[in-house]
Amino acid sequence: MKLIRLRIENDAMDIAYHPVSGQEATVHYLIAYNPDQSIGENLENIKVRLAGLKFDAAILENGLSYPFSDTIVGVNYDRIDVGLALTNLLNIPVVSQAAVEQLGLAAAVKAKSAYLKWHLDYYGQYHGVRNNGQEAMLTIGNGYFGLRGAFLESHADKDNYPGTYVAGVFDQETTTINDHQVTNEDLVNLPNAQFITFGIDHQTPFRLNEHDLQDVYRSLDLKTGILTTTKLIQLASGHQLKIRSQKVANMQDWHRYSIRYQVTPLNFAGSLQIYSEIDGSVVNSNVSRYNVFDQHHLQTMGIETAANTVFLSGQTKSSHINYTIGAQLTSPDVPAIKNFHSTQQSQGVQQTVSLAVEAGKTYTFDKDVVITTSNVADDAQLTQVQAELDQSSFDKTASASKDYWDATWRTTDIKVRGDITSQRLLRVNIYHSFVSAAAIESGQLDASVGARGLHGEAYRGHVFWDEMFILPFYTLHRPELAKQLLYYRYRRLPAARKNAQAEGYRGAMFPWQSASKGDEQSQFTHLNPITKTWDPDNSRLQRHVSLDIAYNVWFYYHVTQDRDFLNHYGMELLLSIAAFWISKATYNEETGRYDISGVMGPDEFHENYPNSTKPGLKNNAYTNIMVAWLFDIITKFKAQMPQSAFQQAAEAASFDTATSQKLTDISHHLALEINRRGVIAQFEGYFNLPKLDFQAYHQKYGDIARMDRILKAEDKTPDAYQVAKQADALMAFYNFDVPTVQGLIEQMGYQLPKEYLTHNIQYYLARTTHGSTLSRIVYAVLNQLDDNDDDAWKLFSEALASDYYDIQGGTTAEGIHLGVMCATLNLTTRNFGGVSPLGEHLQVNPQLPDHWQTLKFKHLFRGIHYVFVIDHQRVTVTADQPSTIIIGKQSYQLQAKKPLSVTYAS
Numbered sequence: 022m023k024l025i026r027l028r029i030e031n032d033a034m035d036i037a038y039h040p041v042s043g044q045e046a047t048v049h050y051l052i053a054y055n056p057d058q059s060i061g062e063n064l065e066n067i068k069v070r071l072a073g074l075k076f077d078a079a080i081l082e083n084g085l086s087y088p089f090s091d092t093i094v095g096v097n098y099d100r101i102d103v104g105l106a107l108t109n110l111l112n113i114p115v116v117s118q119a120a121v122e123q124l125g126l127a128a129a130v131k132a133k134s135a136y137l138k139w140h141l142d143y144y145g146q147y148h149g150v151r152n153n154g155q156e157a158m159l160t161i162g163n164g165y166f167g168l169r170g171a172f173l174e175s176h177a178d179k180d181n182y183p184g185t186y187v188a189g190v191f192d193q194e195t196t197t198i199n200d201h202q203v204t205n206e207d208l209v210n211l212p213n214a215q216f217i218t219f220g221i222d223h224q225t226p227f228r229l230n231e232h233d234l235q236d237v238y239r240s241l242d243l244k245t246g247i248l249t250t251t252k253l254i255q256l257a258s259g260h261q262l263k264i265r266s267q268k269v270a271n272m273q274d275w276h277r278y279s280i281r282y283q284v285t286p287l288n289f290a291g292s293l294q295i296y297s298e299i300d301g302s303v304v305n306s307n308v309s310r311y312n313v314f315d316q317h318h319l320q321t322m323g324i325e326t327a328a329n330t331v332f333l334s335g336q337t338k339s340s341h342i343n344y345t346i347g348a349q350l351t352s353p354d355v356p357a358i359k360n361f362h363s364t365q366q367s368q369g370v371q372q373t374v375s376l377a378v379e380a381g382k383t384y385t386f387d388k389d390v391v392i393t394t395s396n397v398a399d400d401a402q403l404t405q406v407q408a409e410l411d412q413s414s415f416d417k418t419a420s421a422s423k424d425y426w427d428a429t430w431r432t433t434d435i436k437v438r439g440d441i442t443s444q445r446l447l448r449v450n451i452y453h454s455f456v457s458a459a460a461i462e463s464g465q466l467d468a469s470v471g472a473r474g475l476h477g478e479a480y481r482g483h484v485f486w487d488e489m490f491i492l493p494f495y496t497l498h499r500p501e502l503a504k505q506l507l508y509y510r511y512r513r514l515p516a517a518r519k520n521a522q523a524e525g526y527r528g529a530m531f532p533w534q535s536a537s538k539g540d541e542q543s544q545f546t547h548l549n550p551i552t553k554t555w556d557p558d559n560s561r562l563q564r565h566v567s568l569d570i571a572y573n574v575w576f577y578y579h580v581t582q583d584r585d586f587l588n589h590y591g592m593e594l595l596l597s598i599a600a601f602w603i604s605k606a607t608y609n610e611e612t613g614r615y616d617i618s619g620v621m622g623p624d625e626f627h628e629n630y631p632n633s634t635k636p637g638l639k640n641n642a643y644t645n646i647m648v649a650w651l652f653d654i655i656t657k658f659k660a661q662m663p664q665s666a667f668q669q670a671a672e673a674a675s676f677d678t679a680t681s682q683k684l685t686d687i688s689h690h691l692a693l694e695i696n697r698r699g700v701i702a703q704f705e706g707y708f709n710l711p712k713l714d715f716q717a718y719h720q721k722y723g724d725i726a727r728m729d730r731i732l733k734a735e736d737k738t739p740d741a742y743q744v745a746k747q748a749d750a751l752m753a754f755y756n757f758d759v760p761t762v763q764g765l766i767e768q769m770g771y772q773l774p775k776e777y778l779t780h781n782i783q784y785y786l787a788r789t790t791h792g793s794t795l796s797r798i799v800y801a802v803l804n805q806l807d808d809n810d811d812d813a814w815k816l817f818s819e820a821l822a823s824d825y826y827d828i829q830g831g832t833t834a835e836g837i838h839l840g841v842m843c844a845t846l847n848l849t850t851r852n853f854g855g856v857s858p859l860g861e862h863l864q865v866n867p868q869l870p871d872h873w874q875t876l877k878f879k880h881l882f883r884g885i886h887y888v889f890v891i892d893h894q895r896v897t898v899t900a901d902q903p904s905t906i907i908i909g910k911q912s913y914q915l916q917a918k919k920p921l922s923v924t925y926a927s
C-alpha cells in the first residue's frame with residue numbers, strides 16, 4: 022500500500038510519503054502553517070506538494086480521541102476533522118494511528134473506506150447558508166414527508182431552519198406589493214414537531230449557541246437512513262454533557278418518524294429537564310427573498326394532551342388541508358408516564374419531564390411523531406394519529422427504515438471501485454431520490470417530485486421539467502414509482518387543457534411550474550428591485566415542459582412495455598400534448614415550413630427578441646426537434662397498439678382524423694436554422710445576436726454563472742446576446758442517441774456536415790455560463806459524445822458534488838437539486854457504464870473514467886432484471902430471464918442467470 026503519514030501541529034504539517042507501507046519515506050515535507058489561512062486552506066497545500074505521487078491511504082498520527090471520529094486534530098484553538106477534509110481533497114481514506122495499532126493497517130483502511138462510502142458526515146458548527154445547506158443534505162424523509170436535518174434544539178433563525186414538508190400540501194396566499202396583487206402557491210412548512218432540548222436544574226432550556234457547543238458531529242447513515250448527531254456541550258455554569266440524538270423516518274408506515282435523544286451528564290449530578298415541542302407558529306421563511314410575500318399558511322385549530330402524548334391539529338389557510346400531528350414521549354429512565362407534563366401554548370404544545378441524573382450515566386428519551394394530512398385518503402383524525410402512535414417506537418421505525426433501505430440498495434445501488442468520493446456522492450443522490458419520492462409508489466399520494474425535493478422551499482416545492490432528469494432513474498429501477506409520478510400529470514390533463522384553451526390553443530398545455538392543481542404557478546411579472554417596476558416574467562413560455570412529460574411517458578413505456586398504461590393513460594397524454602403543438606405550429610407560405618413562435622427554450626436567459634414587445638422566441642431548436650420526435654413516436658405507437666385503444670385515447674384527447682393527418686407533414690417540415698458548419702441556432706435569429714466578452718466579464722465579476730443578473734444590473738438584457746444559462750439547442754442529444762436526433766433533423770430536410778456535433782458543442786460551450794445545475798450534466802454527456810473525456814469528467818464531477826459543495830453559493834440551503842442528482846445516476850450507468858436503454862435491446866458501450874476500476878449496477882428492462890459488472894476490459898452481464906443484449910456492435914443471447922463476460926475494446 023502506498024501511504025502518506027501526517028502530523029498536524031500548531032505551527033507546521035509534517036508529511037511523509039511511503040511508496041511501500043512499512044518502508045522508509047522517500048519524500049518528506051515540513052510545511053509551515055500559514056496563520057492567515059484556515060486549517061482547511063492549509064491542508065490544500067498538502068495536495069499541491071504531493072502532486073504527481075500516487076497513494077492509497079493516509080495515516081494521521083496525532084488524531085484526538087473523540088466518540089464520533091478519530092481523525093480530528095486541534096490546531097491553535099481550532100479543530101478540524103482532517104480525515105473528512107483530506108478525503109474530500111485527495112479522495113483517499115484517512116485512518117488514525119490508533120486504529121492502525123488496533124486493527125492493523127489493511128483492516129483499518131478497509132473499515133474506513135467502507136464507512137466513508139455509506140456516510141455523509143459533517144464536523145463542526147456552521148452558520149447561515151452553510152449550515153442551512155447541510156440541513157438540506159441531511160434531510161430524512163420518505164416521499165410523504167421531508168424533515169430537514171436541522172439541530173433538534175433549533176427554531177428557525179439566521180442559522181437554523183427545521184422545515185417539515187408533506188408531499189402535495191400546498192397553500193396559496195396573496196400579497197399586495199406596490200399596488201400589485203401577487204399570489205403564490207407554497208409547499209407548506211408544517212408545524213415543527215422535531216424540537217427537543219434539555220435544561221439543567223430548571224435553568225433556561227438549552228439553545229444552540231457557539232459558546233456552549235464545544236463540538237458537534239453529524240452523520241447520516243445511508244444504509245439505514247438514520248441521522249446521528251453527537252454534541253459535546255459545556256454550559257456557562259460549567260456543566261458538561263454529551264447529547265447524542267438520532268432521527269429516522271419510517272419508510273413503510275410513512276406518517277411516522279422517531280427521535281432518540283440521549284443525554285449523558287459528564288461532570289455533574291443534579292436535575293435534568295427535557296423539553297419537547299410541537300411548534301405550530303412556523304411560517305415559510307427558508308428563502309429570504311420570498312419574505313416580502315405573505316408566508317403564513319397555518320392555522321392551529323386544536324391542541325390536546327393525554328398522558329405522555331400531545332396532539333396539534335390545524336388547517337392550511339386557503340387550501341383548507343387539515344393536519345394532525347401527534348408526538349409521544351417515552352423513556353426507560355422515566356417509568357411513570359404521569360411524570361410527563363404538557364403545557365398548551367397559543368400556537369403549540371410543549372411536554373416536559375424532570376429527573377434526577379448522575380454523572381457518567383446516559384438517559385434516553387424517545388419521541389415518536391405521527392403526521393397526517395387530509396390530502397391523503399385518511400383524514401387527519403386524532404384517533405388515527407393515536408392508533409399510529411400506539412404502534413410506534415424508535416426501534417420499529419429504525420427497523421422499517423433499515424428494511425426499506427436494504428431492499429432499495431439491493432436493486433438500485435451503483436457500486437464504484439476506485440473512487441470513494443464518487444461512490445459516496447452517488448449513494449447520497451440515490452438516497453435523496455427516495456427521500457423525495459418513496460411513498461408516492463404506494464399510489465395513495467397525488468404528488469410528484471419537486472425540483473428541490475422535500476428538502477426546502479426554493480421554487481415553492483413546484484414541479485418543473487426537471488422530472489425529465491429524474492424519472493428515468495426510477496423507471497429503470499422502480500417502474501411503479503415512475504408510473505405514479507406520470508399519473509400526477511395525467512390527473513392534471515383537464516387543467517392542462519384549460520391552460521391551452523385560455524391561450525387559444527387546443528390540446529394540453531402543461532404549466533412550466535405545477536403544484537397542487539396543475540394550473541400555471543409561474544409568475545407573470547416580477548418586481549425589479551432596482552427600478553421598482555413590474556417587468557414581465559416570460560419563463561412560463563418554456564412550453565417544452567409538455568414535451569419533457571411526453572419524453573417520460575415514452576421512456577416509461579419503452580422500458581417497461583406496460584401496455585395497460587399506454588392504452589389507458591400514456592397515449593391520451595401524448596395525443597393531448599401533440600394536439601397542443603399542432604395548434605401552435607403555423608404554416609409559413611414563404612418557407613414552406615412550419616414555425617412555432619412565442620416559446621422559450623430551456624435557456625432561461627432568452628425570453629424574447631431584443632427590442633421586441635412580443636414575448637417569446639421563434640423556432641426554438643430543442644422545442645421543434647422534440648415536437649418532430651413526439652409526432653413520429655405517436656405514429657409508431659399507433660401502429661403497435663390495438664386500434665380500439667388508440668381510438669379511445671384519441672377521443673379522450675379530441676384528436677380527430679384531420680388532426681392526425683397533420684402529424685407527419687408537420688414533423689417533416691418544422692423549421693430550424695442551421696449554419697454552414699452545421700451549428701443549430703438556439704432559435705431563429707440567434708446568429709444575429711452579438712457575442713459577449715466572457716473573459717472581460719470574468720475579470721470584472723469573477724463568477725458569471727448568473728450573467729442575466731449581471732447584465733440586468735448593467736441595464737442590459739441577456740436577450741440581446743449569445744449567452745446561455747444552460748444547454749438548450751443541444752438538449753435533444755442528452756435525451757436521445759445521436760442517430761435519433763440526426764435522423765429527426767435530416768427528416769426535416771436539413772443536411773448536417775460531418776463534424777457538426779463537435780462544432781455545436783464547442784460553439785455552445787463557449788456561450789454557456791452553467792447558471793443552472795442542470796447544465797453541467799448535459800454538457801458532460803455532450804462532451805463524452807464528442808470523445809472529450811477530460812471535460813466530460815470535470816463537468817460530471819462538478820455536477821455530482823453540486824449540492825455537497827453547494828456550488829451556487831447558497832442555493833442548497835433552500836433545497837437539494839433533485840434533477841441534477843438523478844441525472845448523475847443516469848449518466849453513470851448510461852454513459853460511463855455505457856448501458857443504453859434507448860434501443861429495443863440494452864446496448865453496452867462502456868466508457869469508464871480512467872480511475873474507476875469497476876462499476877456495478879442493475880437495470881430492470883422490459884421485465885428482465887440485469888446485473889452489470891464493468892471494468893476497463895470486460896463487461897459481465899447476468900439476466901434473470903433469457904434475453905438479447907448488444908455489447909459493442911455484437912448481439913448476444915443471454916441465458917437465464919448465466920453470466921456472460923465479453924471483452925470489449927476500451
Ligand code: BGC
Nearest residue numbers: 472485486487623625793795
Ligand atoms: C433552471 C430550470 C429548472 C429550474 C428548477 C432553473 O434555474 O433554469 O431549467 O427547471 O431551475 O430546477
